[in-house]
Amino acid sequence: MMLLTYLKWRIRQSAFYRKKMQRWVNNVRYQFRVYKYYGSKYNFRATKIDINNKSRIIFILDPQREHPGLVDQLKAMIRMYYIVKISNLDYKIIHDDPFSLKDYLVPNSVKWDMPWEGLSYNLNNVKIIYCNGQDPIERVSGK
Known part of the structure; x- marks a missing residue:
């Protein structure tokens, strides 16, 4: 040893x-x-399957992981919205910890809020892109 x-x-x-x-x-x-x-959360045998079959990006701030400050989170959300607009995809945000973001920012022309219950955990229709801020973000397409 x-x-x-x-x-x-x-x-x-x-x-x-x-x-x-x-x-x-x-x-x-x-x-x-x-x-x-x-x-442990996502697998091919998960029961929930997205029936809408519409391509979208879901920005999730997982409460089990450590995140930067609120302003950095908001900047990341805005950057991701720009990428989504260019790619012509739907955009959703799940932010509940330590507070619900929709209590302070009300959805206007874009309905961005999404509950945890609407999230699919089946890897047949989900691709996880974990961004830690150091690596380049993968190219997304609306296909």
């Missing part, structure tokens, strides 16, 4: 690891944690 710990330490100290592999290894570890967390 001590030899394995030493080898891990030695590899992480090398210039090759720091320049070429550190970011990749950290991203893989991060994605594994994300899939482990969301894999």
